[in-house]
Amino acid sequence: MLDFLYDMFVGAGVFILLFVLLLVARTSGKRKK
Secondary structure: OOOHHHHHHHHHHHHHHHHHHHHHHHHHHHHHH
């Protein structure tokens, strides 16, 4: 059970990190234009 929760936490963390990077890339792209 603990391993399952840990995997879910890590997966969510990676997903959030990718989402933040995507938002930063979009905002920086708008700034360049």
